[in-house]
Every structure is written in structure tokens, then in C-alpha cells.
Amino acid sequence: MQELIERAKALLADGTVSRVLGWRATDTPFGPEPAFFESGEELNEFVYNCFCGANLSKYLIESSALEGKTLAFLKPCDTYSFNQLCKEHRIDRGKTYIIGVGCKGKITVERLHELGIKGILDVEDAGDTLTVKTLYGEKSCPYSDAMLERCHACKGKEHRVADEVIGESADTTDTDRFAKVTELEQMTSKERYAFFQAELSKCIRCNACRNVCPVCNCRKCVFDGNAFDSVQKANATEFEEKMFHIIRAFHVAGRCTDCGECSRVCPQGIPLHLLNRKLIKDMDAFYGEYQAGEDTSTVSPLTAYTEHDIEPEAGKGGNE
């Protein structure tokens, strides 16, 4: 971490960049927050640890409008979102300086709570295991048990864009990314409906999934306004619970990099990434494999027409 701070200080000092986007340490080791740093002194609060799951790419939209370059520390998966936003002309690549940071998977306190570890005071990352100091004694668990879902289905540890890379990464993939989607596909439509009904009925319409999503970056969201009748801040009916998420999934189709931020931030633990992954899986099947954000030039299958594109009817049916 010290190496990251020194490098950022040097780039600020020599005028290469005007500010630094990273994570700031707070009063607990497990609560770093995304932050902009504008001086070497401020950078003393910089932190990079196993709790830095937040994808910083979206903050670069805001900083693209500012004077000078912004140095951003991006994890391998964050670089996909960055590329996608460059492709959509939301980030000006010329106003960024990217340092790729190593990643061995990110963990959350929420996972620790789910493992029954309560009253957490400190978390020590000892490689493969975590030692957790709690009000109720010391506990430990395998590192991977506390990892975010997305890290178990990691896209790879290669930074898709970077001016330089600092730090080592470790492969964390131990599950098939589409396993749950396949399981859902094999359900009857009734079972599948029951699954999503149970999950989406927890939705409180806080919009955290939308606001954190790098590709949900419309200046004015259709759901924020009075333009159509179902624009609400609450789910008045079972229909509305689903409508918001389905519209969002379709809107980001072909642009979603599967960064998993929607599921990370949902206060009700709804596995929202499953909707996106179903669309990604179908697109892969219909148009050939495509990974949004892999680069800044490949045209998304949903915005490109080729003579051999599959007919719309092909997607109909499902497993009744």
C-alpha cells in the first residue's frame, strides 16, 4: 500500500495529475470509502485493503469535467467498467492516469455477519485466512468464505487498461459464472417466478443498484421524474417491484460488464447480477461470446447488425 501512496504523491508533485481517486481509511478497517485526494498530506489517509470492493470507475465521469488529469487506482474488474465508459464517451481517457492495483478478491463485513461472526472490532488478513477480533472473542474463517460473489466468478486478473500496474493478483475463480443462471433456466416458469418474486419483493426502491452501476449513467433517469405513471419511489404493486429491475437489466444489456456492484450494494441482498448474467449468457449464445469493457473498440452485439443475426423468435419459449 505504501508503494501506491508514494507513487500517487510523486505523480501529484510533478504535476502529471491534479487529483487522485482511491479509497480513504476511516475509523474501522472494514469501512474504506471512495475518495478524491488533492494533496500529498491528504494521501496519508489513503488505504488499499481487502475491503476495497467499491468500483471507482464511475467517479471518473464526474472528474472528466474537472481541470487536469485524475489518477485512479483500478482493480482488474474495475478496468472493464472504465473501458465501457470510455467507449460510451462518458470518460475522457486523456484526462485519466490509471494505475492497476493487484487483487486477491474482495471481502465484506456482511459476509462475515452471514457466517455468524458478530461484534467485529478488527479483521486481520493473514493470506488464506482471516482472523477476526470481536466483542465475543477471536474468530477465524477462510478468506474465500468472506469474498464477494463476483470474486468467486472472477473475469481474470489482467488489467484491461493501465498506464502502470502495481501489486500482485491471485486467481480467485472457483465457480462457474453461469451455474446459477443455468439452474434458473432449468426451473419451470412457475418456480422461476417464485424465485424472483421472493427476491424482488424485498426491494425497497432505494436505487442503490442503479446509482452504483457504472453503466447506469443517464443524466436523468426515466424513473426520476413525473413523465410516466409508474415513476414512484416505492413499489406500489408486485408488478412495480419487478418492472424497475427488468427495465434496468434491459437498459444495461450489452453494456453491463458484470462487475457485480448491484449485488454488492443491495441492502436487501437481492442477487441482481443474475438478471444481467442471464442476458449476457443469451447474448453469448445468440451472437458469440462478448465481454463488455474488454476493450474500447469492439461493437456490442446489440448495437451491431450482421446478416446472420439470429431471428427474434429464437429466444421465445423457455422451459415450461
Next chain:
Amino acid sequence: MTQRLSREELPRLYAAIAQVADLFLPVKRAGKTNFALWNTQTEVDLDTLKTAKSPKDLFFPQCEPLYTCDWREGNLTVTAQALAERDFVVFGVRGCDLRGLDVLDRVFLSDPVDSFYAARREHGTVIAFACREPEESCFCRTFGVDCAEPGGDVTVWLTDGTLYWRANTPKGQALTDRLDLLGKTDDADEQRLAAEQTAAREIIDRLPYANLFLDGWNGDATEARFASPLWEKLYRPCLACGACTFACPTCQCYDIRDYDTGNGVQRFRCWDSCMYSDFTMMAHGNNRTSQMQRFRQRFMHKLVYFPANNDGMYSCVGCGRCVEQCPSGLNIVKVIKAFEKEAKK
């Protein structure tokens, strides 16, 4: 008088209460625990300390109709939404959430009384649930809440094998009188209960956020706090979502909207969030135009404006849901601590 029940008999207790009134309690569904209506099939979860959503929406639902206007053949009919008439019991309300109801009472039971809220308060009996194992995000003591003696119409304590029950109000006593499965306690029970309370309070002493520094947060400090340059730094990670406001047991702002029914409108209200860009939108536009202003509003309301108008009562209860749920790791504790650091410089 404290009474007791063996822990194994809890399902019988739920069934007995449900005979008397609709019973709401913490239920685990799709991996998350929230308050829900009990039936014999529900998976009751008393092990999770805090429900993801507070019990606030049993009294102030996230969305509720107010009245309907119907226009047919030249006649306009306006029908008011009926008020709650059924008695209900909320079992398992933590001390912090109960204080949250006190805060809502100040808002909705003051003149002009909110009749929808008042009807629910009248028909609802609250069974408060003492905490045994407070967690790192808790800071109720900062706001004077004793989680080991939470109050309510009835208070319950749950130990390894026993539920202790004590009615505190006539409403709580009326419910107790209709239950015949509660047993008598003896001196040993009283001692065990006292020991449980002591243990819980000792945990509270050791919580990282047990005693936050509230100097400077009150109605007199409005100008200085409002103008502080700290807000510009504090708000930056905010995503402008409403997770904190919707999880919060005291946030009480709502929006009123019309739903077009084809022959008229149904007017309803739903929770609003001061984090949202169209919050308090008026014909001339919006009086808060930046996220910094919106972010500042939330904390100024809880820690300055509300106490200024309510005899010093803060509208934060220290439940810590914002600590647990903010996607960007922001919360009221960080705000309080930032101002503390500034004051002690």
C-alpha cells in the same frame, strides 16, 4: 410482574398472540430478515439482531393510499381511505427502533395529527425485545437508549432457554391477560435476568461507537454547522441512493402522488428521500441543487433541526443500519466523528 416461557414454546406463543391480533415479527425470507405477518409457515428469526428494514413501515408504510377520486357520468365521488381497524401486535422491536417510534410520534401525533399513523398506533401493541449481543455498528447509548431495558407495551428478554415477559402498559397488560401459557418467575429467574442485563450493558461499554461526541450538535449551532467546509469533503462518496433513509427508523419524509385510474386518480403517499434529486421539488424548481446540500440536509435534520423543534430530542436512535448498509461506507457516525475531530483540533 415478570413472567416466563420456555424457548421451545415460542411457536405456541406466536399462535396464541395470533388468535388475538395480527402478529408481525422478524421473518427470514430469501436470506434477509424483515418484519412480516406471522403464520404457521413463516421462518421466524430472532437471532438476527437487526432487521434489514426497521419496523417503521408497520405504522408508516412505505406506500399507502390516501383517497380516491372517481369521475363517472358527470359525478365526482371522493372516497377517503379507511383507517386501520384491526388490532395488531409487533413482536421483537429493539430498543433503538422503539425510540424511533417516539420520534415518529413527535412528527405524526403533533397537531395536525396524521390520522393514518394515529390509527395504527392506537391499534398496535409493541413488544420490545431486549438486546443480548449488541454489534459493532450499534450506538444506541449515545442517544440514551438502554437496549437491556427497552420499554414498550411489553418487554421480552430471550436467554438460552427462556423467554421472560413483562407487561409495562395497560395495552401490554390487556394482551398478557389473554395469554394463558406464561408461567410465574422465581428469585432465580430474576437473578438470571439481572445478570443478562448487566452482561449486555457491559458489551455496550465496549462497543467502538458507544459514546459519540455530540457537543455542538443542537439547535443553537445551526449557522456554524450549516456553513462548515467539512460537508464538501464528507459528501463526496455519496451515490445519492436512498438506502440510508429507507433503512432508517426515524426518516419520515414522504411524497404525495396521484395514480391515474382511468376514471380519476388514486392519491397516495410513499416514502421520499432527501438524497433524491427531486426531493421537495416545487413549481419553481428545487431549493437544494447539489448532492452536498442534500447530504447535509439529512444530518442537519437529525442532529440540529429536529432537536431544535423537539425539546432537544435527536432524530437518530443509534440503530446503525446506515453504518451497515451504505454502499459507499458513509454514515452518521462518520459525520459526528468528523465534526468531533474538527472541534478538538
